[in-house]
Amino acid sequence: MSQVLDADLQGLRARYPGVFRQSFLARYGSVVALAVGAVSVALGLWYLEFTPWRMLGGIAEMGKILTLMIPPYVDSWGRALIFLDALGETVALALLGTFGAAILALPLGLLAAKNVVANRIAHFLARRSLDTIRGVDTLIYALIWINVVGLGPFAGVLAIMTSDLGTFGKLFSEAIEAADKKPVEGVVSTGGGALHRIRFGMLPQVFPVMASQVLYYFESNTRSATIIGIVGAGGIGLHLAEQIRTLEFHQVAFIIVLILIAVAAIDWVSGKLRFAIIGRRSVALA
Template identity: 50%
Template sequence: MAIAHHADIARLKRTHPEIFTRPLGERLRNWALWLGFALAVGFSLWWIDASPMRVINGLSKLGMLVGLMVPPNPGDGFWDFSYAMLETLAMAFLGTIIAAVVAVPLGFLGAKNIVPNWVFHFTIRRFFDAFRGIDGLVWALIFVSAVGLGPFAGVLAIAVGDMMVLGKLFAEAIENVDKKPVDGVRASGGGGLHVVRLGVLPQVFPVMTSHVLYFFESNVRSATILGIVGAGGIGLQLSDRIRINNWQQAAFIILMILVTVAVIDAISRRIRAKLI
């Protein structure tokens, strides 16, 4: 039995050698890719001046900062922090809603089964990609300079930063709808708007809502960062406490952010699970 098994393997090696040994060119290409990856990692570490001593020194300083944070204490700023947290939630909510409202028509325009013109489809998709390449923090800096400090700049930064991403996600969801309900609406004499309203939207609405909820979760975290650059909210309070080395209040603010994000994540996860 074992002899027959070895004979079968030997026959396979003769008839299909590519299964057992890769061609020399393919092996050289793989080695070159791994070598290039190792060189890129090594160059990156050298460029940022990474060293074990810097890591050790950084960890010791981090331990000292953590010691200064214990115990977290809001002092006399509890109500100011609570108001700033609500401001952050409002920024995330309004920014997400504005982005979603604008992204719905953009998604339909970017779906090739709704607008089949390939030139228009290519143009609007590249438009999505161009805006998606700009980070929300950059938008915050732009809008802080344009409209001034405060949560309004944060809302605009979140809305503009998210609408193109949501538009692309909505377009992909619309392109993947089941054609049978669409054909049924058309067969019954429905026009283009009827097809969208009765054939497409009921299929993609749960997916769109799920995306919007996920982005709201993410934007609550993002809004805390936007506040650090002057867009208001709890991030501004955190930045001020770190700047004056009030680490106990900074730790309390961080705990507030963690608890708030955890609660929102739990609620949003349940809603998305029911929708999907």
């Protein structure tokens, strides 16, 4: 019996030499990758001076701050109205910046899509331009625009718009490239030109995806607008930083609660809109 098994094994070795003669990395590559990852994490923690005692001390200090934040309240109704007005400004920043970026990113997304622009040079330049814009954080754009147009919400709108322009351009181009070719071919077969191919063959397919992405980023940018407000780009962030600086933690908690309520409301509304858009598209396709 053992001789038969040995003969079968030899036959398998002869027919599939690549399986039985794997390199060291092919056999132990995952182990090596895990070891390298563990060593990298350990070196990173050492370089950042992380210690368990420091972490435990930070947790204890965070607990003290949280106790100071309970219950959330403000000194007067007048201050509460000021916070609410600043929160409305933050939501307006996110709304204008997000939808302004979406409008500007649509032609860039078409230019960066391979199935729209076949020229490799134009496609390469469009993609690299979007990567360059997307590589800079919103806070950096806020600092730049503050020096260009001055302090205030206008700089915040421009910062969010610039930051999201590269992101939306990439997402839109990928959605357009993933569009089904059959509707496009149908438009072309009826004599439609390049614009008809895009308007009636591609955009109806990808519009729900684009709308869902824009609504999600609107919710995310509401939080981002809070951060850029700290550097003077308008919104409630400036009030939040001021209350933290003066150690008014009850009012800090009140502002955080307002932000959470606003984000939850935007998430609920955007969810309803996404489902409505997707439902209409399903009915249209049926």
